[in-house]
Amino acid sequence: MSTSIRFKLSFMMFLEFFIWGAWFVTLGTFLIQNLQAEPFQISNVFSTQSLGAIIAPFIIGMIADRYFNAERILAILHLVGAVLMFQMYKATDIATFYPYVLVYMILYMPTLALVNSVSFRQLTNPETQFSSIRVWGTIGWIIAGLAISFLFRWDSPEGAQEGALRNTFLMAGIASAVLGLFSFTLPKTPPIKVDSAEKPSFASIIGLDAIKLLKDRNFLIFFISSILICIPLAFYYSNANPFLVEIGLSNATGKMAIGQVSEAVFLLLLPVLFVRFGFKKTILIGMLAWVVRYLLFAYGNAGDLSFMLIIGIALHGICYDFFFVSGQIYTDSKAGVKYKSAAQGLITLATYGVGQLIGFWVAGFIGDKYQSIKETDVAAFWQQTWIVPAGIAFVVMILFMILFKNEKIESKTV
Incomplete structure (x- = not known):
């Protein structure tokens, strides 16, 4: 090149x-x-x-x-x-x-x-x-x-x-x-020119051809968990910056860039950690990071406990890479050659589409429910708000830990 x-x-x-x-x-x-x-x-x-x-x-x-x-x-x-x-x-x-x-x-x-x-x-x-x-x-x-x-x-x-x-x-x-x-x-x-008979249908493009993978119990558990974990993710996207600004953390947007630095670092480390811990443990570490992050947000502040907020931001690399990138690797290994693209399309549609759509609605519902608290105590409002996604992530983590059977994953991606 x-x-x-x-x-x-x-x-x-x-x-x-x-x-x-x-x-x-x-x-x-x-x-x-x-x-x-x-x-x-x-x-x-x-x-x-x-x-x-x-x-x-x-x-x-x-x-x-x-x-x-x-x-x-x-x-x-x-x-x-x-x-x-x-x-x-x-x-x-x-x-x-x-x-x-x-x-x-x-x-x-x-x-x-x-x-x-x-x-x-x-x-x-x-x-x-x-x-x-x-x-x-x-x-x-x-x-x-x-x-x-x-x-x-x-x-x-x-x-x-x-x-x-x-x-x-x-x-x-x-x-x-x-x-x-x-x-x-x-x-x-x-x-890319292909014969008309080989052109993919819309169903295959958005991943519907990979629906049959859901017959695999482990993949079904992972698929459902992927949708559910996107609910806490939506809370971060919609609430993190307003939260940091409203509680008085200086240069909030610039400090949130720590999350992207963390994402890049853990993306480089993930192949080694994936091999060391295996798929199930890697996913569970990612889920646990979501729980810890939101608890840090709930009980940290912009004063003497501001380090808790910075740690919560820095956990973004583990939260995102350990679940979503590992999930892409797992999906690739389960799909087989014929359904690789369809399977990735299915997971993308489920997470960024359905999962986050539900998550943004839930975040809006919680924000509206606690709005009266915000009028008198901003810190209490945000504490109540962050406890909700922490609880959701914890429940998803426990269900995944119990229901997902450990299996060896082999993929060229790692």
Whole structure:
């Protein structure tokens, strides 16, 4: 792979995740401070990510993969996304904001698969080359958070008074326009020509062909656990930044970037740990990390116990990698050659689609239930809020520990 192509792919990844990190981390705080959104309104906005994840396979599998070059549709989606970001930047109420964010997420979620498609088509040895390209996405997300907190200070108390978080959409929109234009310079990635008889159906693309894997008791337990553990995950996405800002942790968005650093580190360590502990123990460690993280959030504070919050943020690598990445490895090993893609599609639909959709609704319900507490005691409100996902994660962990039978996993991914 030439230096020029490596640079283009790395810059593409950097911008792809810079865009997401530039507005999504602080979205909950923005909705509360700028649009005075209620808990259920906030959960509905975050649910657009899940709706986008459900619709994304149709856009990619049924349209992009058959009729258009991947880099061209990537360009068009990001250029349209830039316009939508500008509309979100100008929105003054939740009713105006919601349609734009819904359309944006429906268009953005497919780009996550498109950047991978463009990359893999250029790599001669994806197993060794892709990680060095993908890591620039994590760096992009981290840089976005650091810029918000330490460069522009949009999440500071002074920024809150000025409604400065609105600027995150402008920053993301500019980056989206840059990536849209830059995508036209990416290596040409035309659709792979196949016989009409071999073209996958929509059912196979979203993973329905892999439904038969659920006949395996262990895989069924893992599948259900994957959906349920996404409920606590949704609490983190929608509540973490508002929580840290409201209890007074300085530079909250920048400090949340510690989670992405942790994710990158544990991603590199996971193959070794997976072999050492095995699949079941690795998954259980990930689930336990969710429980510990939320208890740390529940009982930590921005003063003498702020270290508890930092540890909770740093646990993101274990929470995410040990469950979701290990789960992808497990799914790959169980599916067999014929159903590998379908099985991964099924798990993605179940987690990012159904699981998180339920999770965002539950988070909205809990936020609305305890809203009266928040009016008099913010710390007590957040303590009650975080205990709920901690309890859910604990129950899922116990059920998985009891019901899932240990088995040896062999996969080329490890």
